[in-house]
Amino acid sequence: MTFARPDHAIDLDTLPRMPAWVISxxxxxxxxxxxxxxxxxxxxxxxxxxxxxxxxxxxxxxxxxxxxxxxxxxxxxxxxxxxxxxxxxxxxxxxxxxxxxxxxxxxxxxxxxxxxxxxxxxxxxxxxxxxxxxxxxxxxxxxxxxxxxxxxxxxxxxxxxxxxxxxxxxxxxxxxxxxxxxxxxxxxxxxxxxxxxxxxxxxxxxxxxxxxxxxxxxxxxxxxRRAAHLKAVAPKLRAKGAGVAVEMFLTRDAMAPSALPLPDRAARRLCDRLVDLGAVRELTGRDTFRLYGV
Structure with a gap:
């Protein structure tokens, strides 16, 4: 499994913007x-x-x-x-x-x-x-x-x-x-x-x-933008199963660490690492029973 390298960032300016007259x-x-x-x-x-x-x-x-x-x-x-x-x-x-x-x-x-x-x-x-x-x-x-x-x-x-x-x-x-x-x-x-x-x-x-x-x-x-950043930081993740976890984050609104293909403690560490890298967000604001998403 391969991910985009940080120095090959996707040019998101190619995404067309909604014309202002449609909105106004x-x-x-x-x-x-x-x-x-x-x-x-x-x-x-x-x-x-x-x-x-x-x-x-x-x-x-x-x-x-x-x-x-x-x-x-x-x-x-x-x-x-x-x-x-x-x-x-x-x-x-x-x-x-x-x-x-x-x-x-x-x-x-x-x-x-x-x-x-x-x-x-x-x-x-x-x-x-x-x-x-x-x-x-x-x-x-x-x-x-x-x-x-x-x-x-x-x-x-x-x-x-x-x-x-x-x-x-x-x-x-x-x-x-x-x-x-x-x-x-x-x-x-x-x-x-x-x-x-x-x-x-x-x-x-x-x-x-x-x-x-x-x-x-x-x-x-x-x-x-968020998906591009997550793919860019993926090579920094050393946990076994991190690649599959990244793919899961790219397809789901939210994830509990227990749903990731890692042992419980390793899954929580991976989620915290991704938050530190700015690649995912913690969505609940709680100290326990946390959920994470792009």
Whole structure:
């Protein structure tokens, strides 16, 4: 396994920046909003095509944000930190609970190449035939397809917010020709948006996708810089299994030392070493039960 040398740093200036007019424009009509969301998604598509962007990590981080949004929609108080704990601090035999299940659903939807089987793994209580039927409810342009799928799911299953939002993002993924679901709608929609219909729902989806695409481009650039630094310092790590650990950090939002392929004490030392090198961050602020991420 090889990593980029420090003296061969990736030129991250090659990542295109979101045009200022997409961010600053004020549009009210559906046609104007649709134009801006199309521009934002096109720009995100270009950014995702750059190999410097750790796409699996980006999707995992957006899966966390989507899950946190869905938990908030349900009226629960847990936020991103609690969702991380719900999954990463599980002991063998423990159940993740409803909050953890929400997070797992989004992670599973985003981690594998999109297919009915992969979506079924994320939504195990829904028949694969029903998943396919709901996806087929979307017609037309990408955002219109996503909104139609979301509306179709919530019309037939009004409490299935998570399924509706996952399948709406899946419909968007299909329409854009992407390989993996990128959770974009849930993090930027409002709870009230889920009860809208027709043009009002499409307008809400366009607005949400502009906001999420702008944030995804910003986060992609940030993660690309952090990933480049992690790869650059990797040769300084002498622990056996450090290379595999680095690869894991490059694909996951957060890691507990116990999940690394090292003895417990060595794993904690490696995480502390990476923090000292500025390659990863400790995410909890705790002295115990710590989690780390790029």
């Amino acid at each position: 424009a004020r549009a009210e009509t559906l046609e104007d909003i649709a134009f801006l969301s199309g521009a934002a998604l096109t720009h995100l598509h270009l950014v995702l095509g750059h190999e410097e962007v750790p796409q699996t990590l980006l999707r995992d981080r957006f899966a966390l944000r989507a899950a946190a949004a869905c938990v908030a929609f349900s009226g629960r108080p847990e936020r991103e930190a609690e969702l991380r704990d719900a999954i990463h601090l599980l002991r063998p035999g423990d159940l993740p609970g409803p909050v953890g299940e929400t997070y797992l659903a989004w992670r599973r939807a985003a981690e594998r190449r999109m297919s009915i089987k992969a979506l079924g793994r994320a939504l195990p209580t829904i028949d694969p035939g029903q998943i396919a039927a709901w996806l087929d409810a979307g017609k037309g342009a990408p955002v219109t397809r996503a909104a139609m799928v979301l509306e179709a799911v919530l019309r037939e299953a009004p409490r299935a917010d998570i399924a509706g939002l996952i399948l709406a993002d899946a419909a968007l993924t299909q329409a854009l020709g992407w390989d993996h679901v990128v959770p974009l709608l849930a993090p930027a929609l409002k709870r009230a948006d889920l009860r809208k219909h027709g043009e009002d729902l499409r307008l809400a989806c366009h607005r949400a996708l502009i906001a999420s695409a702008v944030e995804a481009v910003r986060l992609a650039a940030d993660l690309a």
